[in-house]
Amino acid sequence: MHELSIAMSIVEMTQEEAERRGGVQVSAVHLRLGAMSGVVREALLSAYEMACADTPLEGSRLVVEEVPVVVFCPSCQVRRPLSSVQLFCCPECGTPTSEIVQGKELEVVALEIEEWVQSPV
Amino acid sequence: MGSEPRLVEVRKNVLKQNDLVARVLRAQFRAAGVYVVSLVSSPGTGKTTFLEKILTRLCQSYSVAALVGDLATENDAVRLARSHAPVKQITTGTLCHLEAAMVQNAVKGWDLNHLDFLFIENVGNLVCPSSYDLGENLRLVLLSVTEGEDKPLKYPTIFNSADVAVVTKMDLASAVEFDWHSAHSNLQAVRPGMPIFRLSAKTGDGMEEYLDFLTARRDELRAAAAI
Numbered sequence: 001m002h003e004l005s006i007a008m009s010i011v012e013m014t015q016e017e018a019e020r021r022g023g024v025q026v027s028a029v030h031l032r033l034g035a036m037s038g039v040v041r042e043a044l045l046s047a048y049e050m051a052c053a054d055t056p057l058e059g060s061r062l063v064v065e066e067v068p069v070v071v072f073c074p075s076c077q078v079r080r081p082l083s084s085v086q087l088f089c090c091p092e093c094g095t096p097t098s099e100i101v102q103g104k105e106l107e108v109v110a111l112e113i114e115e116w117v118q119s120p121v
Numbered sequence: 122m123g124s125e126p127r128l129v130e131v132r133k134n135v136l137k138q139n140d141l142v143a144r145v146l147r148a149q150f151r152a153a154g155v156y157v158v159s160l161v162s163s164p165g166t167g168k169t170t171f172l173e174k175i176l177t178r179l180c181q182s183y184s185v186a187a188l189v190g191d192l193a194t195e196n197d198a199v200r201l202a203r204s205h206a207p208v209k210q211i212t213t214g215t216l217c218h219l220e221a222a223m224v225q226n227a228v229k230g231w232d233l234n235h236l237d238f239l240f241i242e243n244v245g246n247l248v249c250p251s252s253y254d255l256g257e258n259l260r261l262v263l264l265s266v267t268e269g270e271d272k273p274l275k276y277p278t279i280f281n282s283a284d285v286a287v288v289t290k291m292d293l294a295s296a297v298e299f300d301w302h303s304a305h306s307n308l309q310a311v312r313p314g315m316p317i318f319r320l321s322a323k324t325g326d327g328m329e330e331y332l333d334f335l336t337a338r339r340d341e342l343r344a345a346a347a348i
Contacts, residue, residue, distance in 0.1 A: 002218055002249035009135050017131055027126055031135075038251035038278045085277045087310045096313030098281065106135045106252065112126040 006039055006106070007047035011057055013108060018056070021113070028061040028112035034105035035069050035085060061112075069103030139253055142221035146228075146256030151346060153233035156339035157241065159255050161279060162263035163272070164245030167289045169197045171263060171322040172242055176204035178332055183237040188227050190219040190244045197242065207231070218249035221256055238339065247272070251279040258342060259335075265290040266299035270307055277311040285316045287331060292321040 010029060018026050029048075033041060041064050048062040069082040073090035079101050083091045088098050134140065150157050160168050172187060179185045186207040189197045198210035209231075211223050224241060233239070241257060243250045262283035264272050267290055273280040280286070286308050294301070301319065308317055316334065320327025 002216075002252065005216070006135060006252075009138070013133055013135065017133075021129070025124075030128075036278050036281060038248065038282075085281075085311070086274045088281065088313050089310075096309070098313045098315075100281075108131050108133045108135060110128050110130050112128055114124045115127050 003039060003043040003047040004050065007044060007051035007062075010048065010062070010108060011051045011055060014057060014111060015055065017108075017111060018113075025114040026057060026060055026111050027114050028063050029057075029108055030063045030065065030110040030112070032065050032067050032105040032107050032109050034067045034103040036100060036103040037106040039106055041066065065109075067103055067105045070101050071097045072099040072101050073097055074099070136252060136254075139221045142225055143254035143256040146221055146225055147258075149233065150239070150256060150258070153236065154343060154346070155233050155236040155239050156259075156335075156342055157239045157255075157257040158259045158261055158335065159241040159243055159257040160261050160263060161243045161247070161250045161283065162245060162265075163247050163268060166245070166263045166265045166268065167322060168242050168245065168263055169200055171287070171289055172240055173201055173204050174322045174325070174328060175332070175335075176201060176206040176240070178328065179238055179335075180204055180206055183336075184235055185238040185240070186231065186236055187240040187242065188224060189242040190223070192217075192244060213244055217244055217246050218253055219243050219255060220253050224255050238335070247276040247279050251282045259284045259338060262286050264288050264304070264308075266294045266304075267297050270300050270304040273304075273307040273311045280308065280311045283312065283315065285318070285334070286312075288317065288319040289322060291319050291326060292324050 014026055014029050018024050045062055052058045052060060069085060070079050071082050073080050073095055074097055075093050075095040076090060080090050089096045162168050176185055176187060187201055188209050188211055190211045190213055191197050192213055195210045198208045201208040209227050211227050241255055260283045262280055288304060318331045320331055
């Protein structure tokens with residue numbers, strides 16, 4: 001269960017980014033999570049809630065975009081989505097390949113920032 | 122006054138800090154000419170016995186050292202010290218994996234220039250260590266015959282992240298009706314092309330082939346660095 005240390009890194013990195021932008025209030029963190037990142041979505045979501053406690057991010061949401069694995073097929077010479085992480089081969093021609101071109105992502109891609117605006121009278 | 126959310130793009134790798142330290146370590150290892158092998162497996166696969174035998178054999182012709190990660194005890198370091206190689210324990214507390222910064226701290230004070238091989242035994246865990254680069258040249262995953270042939274299919278991420286697999290406890294293979302062909306095809310399914318060795322650290326069967334592989338890999342790396 002390393003999701004808590006991952007969540008704490010996300011919180012820390014988001015707080016730094018919020019401070020860099022003049023102490024803005026972050027309401028959501030958008031994360032891209034690869035199927036081969038080694039991180040479990042559900043565990044990360046609950047760990048995130050714990051990691052946010054008593055920080056300015058308390059109550060914020062973690063929005064996870066799951067990224068499927070895409071491999072490069074050396075025979076077809078194109079990228080193909082993998083049908084199963086238990087079988088690393090081209091779904092079209094069956095050539096074995098371990099060249100992962102997508103699916104290891106663990107990155108914060110965007111923040112939702114609360115902006116106070118004057119409401120119309 | 123009301124608030125409305127605005128989306129700002131960030132794009133930051135969450136493991137950036139670890140990856141940066143791992144990159145520094147890799148450069149440091151390369152400059153010192155030390156070949157670094159990390160070991161991952163489930164608890165109880167026999168990493169420590171395997172490593173003790175490897176260290177003892179390599180010590181005869183090379184300068185070797187080991188770091189060993191464990192949650193609470195120092196028993197593994199005590200066992201490995203019997204090989205007469207320098208061994209340092211990294212006690213991780215409740216942390217289920219090693220991170221690059223722990224390796225960096227642990228090798229402080231060691232003269233890496235005098236080392237030919239450095240082994241890093243990760244915490245026994247097939248999930249968490251997969252995300253953390255430790256600056257190693259080779260990641261070795263161990264699988265024992267008593268664990269079942271389908272382990273690679275259950276933990277594809279870590280098996281896929283490894284560079285070489287070693288099937289251990291082959292002396293028990295017939296007792297547990299271990300199906301080598303099934304294990305081999307499962308390993309190849311999650312990591313096509315991965316070199317696979319089978320051996321028994323206890324009897325020594327198959328150890329020679331693995332040691333030859335390690336020394337050849339180190340020679341290749343040194344030859345490449347010399348160009």
